[in-house]
Amino acid sequence: MSSSEIGNKDVIAVDLGGTKVIVALVSVSGVIRYRIQEPTCQEGGDLGIQQIIRMVRSLFEQNKLDAADIAGMCIGLPAVLEKDTDFVIWGPNLNGWKNIDAAGLFEKALGLAVFLEYDGHTAALGEWWQGAGRGYSSMVDIIIGTGVGGGIILDGKLVRGRNRLAGAAGWFAITDNCHSQREDSKKNGHWESMVAGPGIRQRTLDALPAFPQSLLHHYEDFSAKDVFALFDQDALAKKIVEETAELMGLGLANIVSILNPEIIVLGGSIGQHQGDVLLPLIRSVVKAWAQPISAEDVVFVSSKLGSDAGIYGAAYSAFIRTGIAM
Known part of the structure; x- marks a missing residue:
């Protein structure tokens, strides 16, 4: 037909x-x-x-x-x-x-x-067709939730890669320790282990003893969502959120420098729903670390389509x- x-x-x-x-x-x-x-x-x-x-x-x-x-x-x-x-x-x-x-x-x-x-590629195609990337010819979609993934549109075409895994940004090595034996980094990727929900929760748990006044001590259990909710009320939550934004910014700076996209769309339960808190800090880190001309031109937005x-x-x-x- x-x-x-x-x-x-x-x-x-x-x-x-x-x-x-x-x-x-x-x-x-x-x-x-x-x-x-x-x-x-x-x-x-x-x-x-x-x-x-x-x-x-x-x-x-x-x-x-x-x-x-x-x-x-x-x-x-x-x-x-x-x-x-x-x-x-x-x-x-x-x-x-x-x-x-x-x-x-x-x-x-x-x-x-x-x-x-x-699915990282379908999310990118969706944002490009009907979402925040509509009207752009070069777009990167980064999804940050329980994991980190994404997809790339360059010059109006989806980039699939040799093994159809282009966009697996959670595997970025945002570290100077190439001998690290951290299990979560090896299993899921270093950037994902730092900025996805489980990684945010683990970094908060690791720091909690140093913050005896933190409201998080009163939680039987907590998630990354709870940490973000306490951003304006709790010194530990503020520290973790700001560190998360900086770590996100470093990874996104690499994407900006390598691909020179017009727009980066942030999706997922963290990338999309915490954009008001994260985006200002992310932009400042990208401007400090990415290729200067690319960093000046790129647009950062939260997903319009969500799930x-x-x-x-x-x-x-x-x-x-x-x-x-x-």
Whole structure:
């Protein structure tokens, strides 16, 4: 079927994460017409695939559609994908998603053209198409929450990289100790171990004994969100938040110097929702450390789409890969 024959059709977008899966019907103008959400099945790859097939069939039934009415389908997921085939090599946060031809199984069951994308790339595509990056030709999307990931748009094109992992910024080495044996740094990446939620909590715990008056002593447990909430009330919280902003700024300064983007979009539970506190400090660190001309021109903003970035990006990837969008 030619792109002209499918150009007015909607696509199915799937955002598959470790805790939830969203299946949506999306128009070429970016309207989410319908969506379903469920907790992610973590009982193995086969059952996970069957869950999504069932959800898509439910979408068809609820909207009185069949495969002939749909241009294609794209799934954004946290997985390593084979370069030219979308074969799932490994999904570390998806139990049993290893060495699976998921696209082939979906196509056989649903009768659709099916594509897979690394979820950092779908988030970037979403922000570029319908979010804070709309109208820019070069954009970097950095997602900081329980982990750190992202995606890159350069000169109007998604940069996937040799192994389709471009944008895995959590692996930046923001340290002068190349012999460090810290387990979290080795497992998830050094920058992620410092600026993502679990790392912020751990740095706060490490510093807590030196701040006996801290309000955090009254918490049975606390998260990075609690630390940010106490920014104006607690000396330890203020110290940790300012250190976090500086560490973020160093990583983002490297991105600015290497890629010279027009705009950097910060998403995730920390990058997006704590922007009012973080952005002024981040900008000052970037101006101090990044290539001066690039640092002067780059724009920093918080995500407009939030957790919907992945759905919009999966939809846009489907439009690109079916030839409807460029």
